[in-house]
Amino acid sequence: MAGRDKIINILKARGSLPQTELVKISGMSKSRVSEILNELEKEGIISRKQLAGKNLIVSLNETKFLKLGIINAAEYPFIIPFVKKLKEKGIEVEIKIYDNGLQVTKDLALGKIDMGFSPVISQIIFSKIFDINIIAGGAKGGAGIIGESCNIGSTVMSSMETWTLTEVKNANIIPFNSPQELVSSFETKKVSAIAIWEPYLSILESKGHKITHLFEPNHCCTLAVRSSLEDEDKVKEVYEDAFSWFLSSKDRWISDYSNLLNEDYNVMKKATERYYFDSYLDLKEVYKNLKKLNVYVPA
Numbered sequence: 334m335a336g337r338d339k340i341i342n343i344l345k346a347r348g349s350l351p352q353t354e355l356v357k358i359s360g361m362s363k364s365r366v367s368e369i370l371n372e373l374e375k376e377g378i379i380s381r382k383q384l385a386g387k388n389l390i391v392s393l394n395e396t397k398f399l400k401l402g403i404i405n406a407a408e409y410p411f412i413i414p415f416v417k418k419l420k421e422k423g424i425e426v427e428i429k430i431y432d433n434g435l436q437v438t439k440d441l442a443l444g445k446i447d448m449g450f451s452p453v454i455s456q457i458i459f460s461k462i463f464d465i466n467i468i469a470g471g472a473k474g475g476a477g478i479i480g481e482s483c484n485i486g487s488t489v490m491s492s493m494e495t496w497t498l499t500e501v502k503n504a505n506i507i508p509f510n511s512p513q514e515l516v517s518s519f520e521t522k523k524v525s526a527i528a529i530w531e532p533y534l535s536i537l538e539s540k541g542h543k544i545t546h547l548f549e550p551n552h553c554c555t556l557a558v559r560s561s562l563e564d565e566d567k568v569k570e571v572y573e574d575a576f577s578w579f580l581s582s583k584d585r586w587i588s589d590y591s592n593l594l595n596e597d598y599n600v601m602k603k604a605t606e607r608y609y610f611d612s613y614l615d616l617k618e619v620y621k622n623l624k625k626l627n628v629y630v631p632a
Contacts, residue, residue: 336359336361336365336366336369337369337372337373339359339361340355340359340366340369340370340373341373341378341393341425343355343358343359344379344391344392344393345393345398345427348392349390349391349392350390350391351388351389351390351391352366352367352370352381352388352389352390352391353388355370355391370391376423377394377397377423378393378394378397379391379392379393379394380392380394396424396563396564397423397424397425398424398425398426398427399419399424399425399426399427399447399448399562400426400427400428400429400445400446400447400448401416401426401427401428401429401446401447401448401449401450402428402429402430402431402437402440402441402446402448402449402450402451403428403429403430403431403437403449403450403554404430404431404432404433404434404437404450404451404530404554405430405431405432405512405594406475406512406530406531406532406554407475407530407531407532407594407596407601407604407605407608408450408471408472408475408530408531408553408554408608409450409471409472409554409590410579410583410586410587410589410590410601410605411471411472411575411576411579411586411610411612412428412450412590413579413586413589413590413593414575414576414578414579414586415571415572415575415576415579416428417575418571418574418575418578419568419571422567422571428593429446430593430594432510432511432512432513433488433489433491433510433511433512434451434452434455434488434490434491434492434554435451435452435455435488435489435490435491437449437450437451438451438452438455438456438459438465438490438557439459441456441459441463441465441557441558441559442459442462442463442464442465443463444559444561446559447558447559447562448556448557448558448559448562448568449556449557449558450471450554450555450556451554451555451557452490452491452492452495452553452554453467453492453552453553453554453555453614453619454490454491454492454495454623454628455490455491456555456557457616457619457620457623458490460557464559464560464561465557465558465559465560466557466558466559466560466565467555467556467557467614467616468556468557468558468565468568468569468572469555469556469569469572469573469612469613469614470552470555470556470611470612470613470614471552471553471554471555471556471610471611471612472552472553472554472608472609472610472611473550473551473552473553473608473609473610473611474547474548474549474550474551474553474607474608474609475530475531475534475553475604475605475607475608476492476493476496476528476529476530476531476534476547476548476553476607477528477529477534477544477545477546477547477548478497478501478526478527478528478529478544478545478546478548479519479526479527479529479534479537479538479542479543479544479545480519480524480525480526480527480542480543480545481525481526481543481545482524482525482526483501483502483503483504483505484505484507484524484525484526485497485501485504485505485506485507485524485526485527485528486506486507486508486509486515486518486519486524486526486527486528487506487507487508487509487515487527487528487529488508488509488510488511488512488515489506489508489509492530492548492551492553492554493528493529493530494506494528495622495623496528496548496549496551497528499622499625500546500548500549501546507524509527512529512530512533515527515529515533516529516533516536516537519537519542526545528548530553531604531605531607531608532596532600532601532603532604534604534607535600535603535604535607536600539600547607550609551619551622552611552614552619555614556572572612573612576610576612579610580610583605583610584602587601587602587605
C-alpha cells in the first residue's frame with residue numbers, strides 16, 4: 334500500500350491523531366510522513382492544528398470523505414458510477430453494506446453515515462425527528478413473496494412490510510432482522526412465506542420455490558442525506574449525472590456491483606431485470622400510498 338493511502342486509511346479508521354502517533358502507526362519515517370501530510374494538506378484532504386507545544390493534530394477534511402450506506406440487495410448497481418463521479422470531483426466515498434434498511438436510516442439519522450439508500454417509509458418517519466433530507470429515487474419493484482400463508486416473514490419498517498400490508502389481504506407480519514434470517518427460516522420451514530427482495534427472490538426461485546406474489550413497482554429505497562452535508566445540491570447533481578451514465582451501460586455496472594457484493598454476475602443480472610430504475614421521486618405519491626395503510630405522516 335502506498336504511503337499516501339496508508340495515512341488516509343489510518344485517519345479513516347482512527348479519526349484525528351497527533352502527527353507523532355501517525356509516524357508510529359504507519360511505520361514510516363518522520364520525514365516521509367511529514368512529506369505526505371504536506372501534499373495532503375495542499376490538496377485540502379487533511380488539516381493540521383497545533384495544540385500545546387509543537388504537537389500537531391491531523392484530521393481528515395470531512396467534506397472530502399463521505400460514507401454511503403446501502404442494504405445488501407441487487408437494487409443499487411447505479412452507486413458504482415455515482416461513487417466514480419464523486420471521486421472525479423475530489424470526494425472519496427466509503428460504502429457500508431447493511432443487512433436491513435432500518436439500521437441504514439438509524440445510522441444516517443445519528444450522523445454515522447452521510448448518505449443512505451433505505452426504505453422511503455423509514456426515511457420519511459425519521460426525517461420528522463432528525464435532520465435528514467430525502468433527495469432522489471433509485472429503483473422500483475424488485476421484490477415479492479415466496480410461499481403461501483397469511484403469516485409472512487418480513488424485515489420491519491421496510492418496503493417489504495409496507496407492500497405486504499398494502500397488497501396482501503389479512504397479512505400478518507412476522508418480524509426479522511435480515512434477509513439471511515428470512516431465507517433460513519423459510520428453508521427450514523419455520524415460516525411458510527416471506528416477503529423478500531432481489532437477489533434472494535431469484536435465488537430461492539432457482540431452488541424451485543414458487544413466487545406467489547410480485548409487488549407493484551413502487552420506489553423501495555430512496556437516497557437521503559444528512560441535512561448538514563455540504564453541497565447537497567452538488568451531490569444530487571452528480572447523482573443524476575451518474576444515473577444517466579448507469580442507464581446507458583447497465584451491464585458494465587452490474588458486473589462491478591456484483592464484485593462489490595461478492596455475488597455471481599449471472600444471478601445479479603437476472604435479479605436486476607425485476608427492477609425499474611428511476612431516479613425521479615414524487616414524495617406526494619409516496620404519502621398517498623401510505624394513507625392507504627392509514628399511515629398519516631405530516632408532509
